[in-house]
Amino acid sequence: MLLYNSATRRRDEFIPNEAGKVSMYTCGPTVYHYAHIGNLRSYIMEDVLEKYLRYAGYDVTRVMNITDVGHLSSDADTGEDKMLKGARREKKTVMEIAKFYTDAFFADCKKLNIKTPDVVAPATSCIDEFIKVIESLLEKGFAYEAGGNIYFDTSKLKQYYIFNDFREEDLEVGVREGVEEDGNKKNKADFVLWFTKSKFDDQELKWESPWGIGYPGWHIECSCISMKYLGESLDIHCGGIDNAFPHHTNEIAQSEAYLGHKWCNYWFHVHHLNTNSGKMSKSSGEFLTVSLLEEKGYDPLVYRLFCLQSHYRKSLVFSYENLDNAAIAYNKMIARVLSLLKEEQGEIDNESFDALKARFCAALDNDMNTALGVTAVYDVLKAKTTPATKLKLIEDFDRVLGLDIVPAARKQYDAEKAAAEQAASDPFIQEIEDMIRQRAEAKKAKNYALADEIRKTLSDKGVTLIDTPQGTKYTID
Ligand code: AMP
Ligand code: ZN
Helix, strand or coil: CEEEECCCCEEEECCCCCCCEEEEEECCCECCCCCCHHHHHHHHHHHHHHHHHHHCCCEEEEEEEEECCCCECCCCCCCCEHHHHHHHHHCCCHHHHHHHHHHHHHHHHHHCCCCCCCEEEEHHHCHHHHHHHHHHHHHCCCEEEECCEEEECHHHCCCCCCCCCCCHHHHCHHHCCCCCCCCCCCCCCCEEEEEEHHHCCCCCCCECCCCCCEEECHHHHHHHHHHHHHCCCEEEEEEEHHHHHHHHHHHHHHHHHHHCCCCEEEEEEECCEEECCEECCCCCCCCCCHHHHHHCCCCHHHHHHHHHCCCCCCCEECCHHHHHHHHHHHHHHHHHHHHHHHCCCCCCCHHHHHHHHHHHHHHHHECCCHHHHHHHHHHHHHCCCCHHHHHHHHHHHHHHHCCCHHHHHHHHHHHHHHHHHHHHCCHHHHHHHHHHHHHHHHHHCCCHHHHHHHHHHHHHCCEEEEEECCEEEEEEC
16 A cells, blocks of 8 residues: 655555554644534545555554643744633633533534544643653753743754755744744744743643643644554554644654654645635634534535545645535435345346455555545446445445445435335325326326316315326325
């Protein structure tokens, strides 16, 4: 399997540290607001990666944090804690906000068929681990205290910038537009490991530490939570592309300084969902949620299909027109599976099964080409093989795609069957259908007077007939 690795900037053959096992870490949401559909694009694509690794036979352990403290409104450790901002906005406590938006996040994930990771750890549950690692970084000379805060000293590293070959001075958060400089930092790229009073007036969540009462920086959270649950060597680290710098760059700096060896082998970054006016972001205040799409009548899985139809390393522009096209494609797929369910099933044809499955795997093995993975479903629908083989293949692919294609078709099939059974046991429906048959015969015999009379009799009973190319349908008042 080839997987693009942001650290090497090429598609690498995926080889885990331990044969057959994969450790995977995902940066979780900052729970100060609803997740927007841009955030969820990242989680959908990471979910497909996890599911494909499992499908390919790996035993995956996936860990995700919940950022409930320490993520400041600016990447450069300035501004206030986003959680505090959320709490103030809603006149609630930080923990109330965290609980509410964590639950909302998982409710959205459920609707989108995003599996909950094996371990979900709120940052506030791992304070002791953060303190332990920061103490060690201080001992090793990779960190220093200034103005009451503890900073990571990036000048102590052989290489700090990992993910790109831009000019260093363009990347330094300290010189980014609109970002005020922190005078305590020895180097512009240094970042905070532990904040103390000098960084807040009324921070709600704070803990005792060897450096005074304070709270952890956002970056140290992910390094420590990953090491706590997945050990000293990580196979895959995931996140949206905006996390590559500074968040993931800082994670690598502090984890490798602490461990004294390489930490993570593959970096999987999902590119952004944009609107016509740029990146969708929570801080801009203008964003779309899954609930909003539902209110507009979209099945959340239509959004999942919309994401799968494009490559995770390309930015994706959201528009309702594109979402409508995904809805049409989704409904067509379900309708075609529904007609398969109505056919004589036949035997499983193993040869066709293997050939069509190989196409699906080739798409996903090639740096998670989910668009071609979806095309493989159409290939199955068009293939010259038995309905039983087709259904088995689509169910098999859906373990990765997570679109519920067969269950949705079965639901429609069962509903149609139940309606037919109900009609068969309802004397009024029987009478209507008998009269429709008599009317068809009358028309065939050119007895239009009788046909009209039947229409009138039914109309008097509140039944309106509608002649269509597929036969006569009716509505009952
Ligand atoms: P946050 O809740 O802000 O910590 O972000 C959660 C995840 O969503 C992170 O992996 C971000 O990199 C990712 N993310 C943020 N904005 C977007 C976007 N517009 N498109 C895709 N992913 C995003
Ligand atoms: Zn993270």
